[in-house]
Amino acid sequence: MPHYIEKCPECGSVNLSIEKERGEVICRDCGLVIEEKMVDFGQEWREFEDKAESRRRTGQALTYTKYDKGLGTSIGQTGDIFQLGGKERNKFFRLRKWQYRVSTAIERNLKLALAELKRVSSFLKLPKSVDEEAARIYHMAVQRGLVRGRSMESVVAGALYAACRRNEVPRTLDELSEASGIEKKEVGRTYRFITRELGIRILPSDPVDYLPRFVSALKLSADAQSKAVELLQKATKAELTSGRGPTGIAAAALYVAALLNNEKRTQREVADVAGVTEVTIRNRYKELLKELNLKDKLKEKKLEER
DNA sequence: AAGACGAAAGTGGTTGA
């Protein structure tokens, strides 16, 4: 596993945790997110842990982040394809046909769109896998004519949002909106539209997925984070989570966890980081206290402090 | 003075007739 950073710049700990799914490197001791979305967890070491599977390497994968899928522009234009065997030759014929079908208009649109996608995703420091997915979604959207009547940028933003959700690296609509310069509701609208039209299944995002970033932004400890995870698990069991905004739940759990851990943050601080209001935190927080019998614990805390 | 709390009214989106 290639390590770009060995020690936590905050506390010097070498006890780093690599959250592959989120593409984040986190310090286990102080909870700092050291690297976010910077490591390309590609094929080579993805299967490292799974020894049953042989490691396969098949060269560069087709990539949707290049407008021509990385195939280059000279397929079948020279005579050399005729030296290939039948199977290979057919393959190239198919590719050439496909490429030919991409009209110049679509090609130009894709070039622009993928540049925009790249820009937004690097602004948000998203991992490459999300780029790929978003580009794929955009491709499909173009092919189905879903961009017509919508701005290219908003479709890009919607595709990225969908890709984030699919890869469990949730970004809020606010963040996407800020990065893309598209209004929040517009992003949400195109997101819903393209996922519906393309039949993309999106799991409801898990509040836990938001925690590492919130914890880091609030400079809370790893203890507080695991406490929050614990609370969230209980909350999920008590069915407090369905139908509610995941960010609000994550924020409330984190708020309580911080209190219990003597790392108090104000509701406002947590609310700002999570992109919800204090009121929402209060509501979720109230529910948490009621359902999980945490009141007593908080009272104990207060007594201890005297 | 700042933070926590809660009531009331408003917003944008979903659902179901």
Added chain:
DNA sequence: TCAACAACTTTCGTCTT
């Protein structure tokens, strides 16, 4: 297409630390 509805926000007054 419209109305009911739930979740969330905004705003504001009151209580607590």
